[in-house]
Amino acid sequence: MRIAVFGSTGGVGRHFVAQALEKGMAVTALVRSPGKLADLPRGLTLVPGDISDEEAVFHTVAGANAVVCALGAPLQDKSGIRATGTARIIRAMKEASVERLVCLSSIGAGDSYPLIPPLYKYLLGPLMMEHMFADHEAQEAEVAASGLNWIIARPGPYRDGDRTGAYAHGPSSVAPDRNLKFRINRADVADFLIRQLSDDTYLHKPAWLSS
Template structure:
């Protein structure tokens, strides 16, 4: 398969790319920093550009079968600006499968009905900007015809795969505290194709 990747030089994205390449897939990744891409994901095909520009997204997705995104927030609106464009290009090109990395904050609150976790007492974060950005991306995908899945990890330290990943649709599994970047990437890779959890948010943790 040929996979288009956005956010490929991030912690989860670069791990995902290495896994996909090891399995014989081809990666076409949109990157801003050529040197960083050469260092982290040298075996992927690099498209140098900006994920908020439709033409750069189009060049990245062109000829691909599936799309993976781990675009971060980094105190910017990059995620909420880019997701409508990714959706638009995918729909124009007839590509339907998208797996993206979200945050546990946009899962449903288990104890406060009608709220997202970041709006409830379940969240320990005082700042909500990142969760609000991820929520905008979720609402954008929710209104689309794409076969999307949002993988929603809780606290995400760097780390190797240790296995034992628990998951739950729309909620974070009870007592979930953390999950490593590599286990998050592995979960996303394994559900990409054949597609699992279509049009669902999936909370993951140990």
């Protein structure tokens, strides 16, 4: 299986690439700074460029069996890069006849906002995460309207740590158990993204993730 990855040098994206290569997948990644992934094992193809480059985006997607979008941005970023970048990815996928899209979003986006703890809902969300949530919601709208075979992952806030496999997930229409820790290791998020490449449980649905 060949996977095209966008956002490969971010916290989750890098874990995804490493885990996919461990599983014997071939990975093509669009990168502005190829040196950031130079230490990863064989099986990785790097396409120099960034998400604003339509040609580079197409070359990254062409020949893939599936695409993983893990685009990120600083918390206060107002550029809307997740939404605009995802729209370019979708256009490239349609041109290249690639159907499977797994997109990284965030719990709190869209109809999952009621699921987040009060601290995030009433303080951190309005004060610090407004632009992030708006960008993710616009991104999710692009994905949902794409006509592709899509899955959206909505993890809780990230933390460092090894892949444990001991995390919970479910459809955003069902609230997480209150005993969950809410935060989740980046490596576990990457593990979930890999599982969605071949699992149809959340096809055409967003799913929350938490430890």
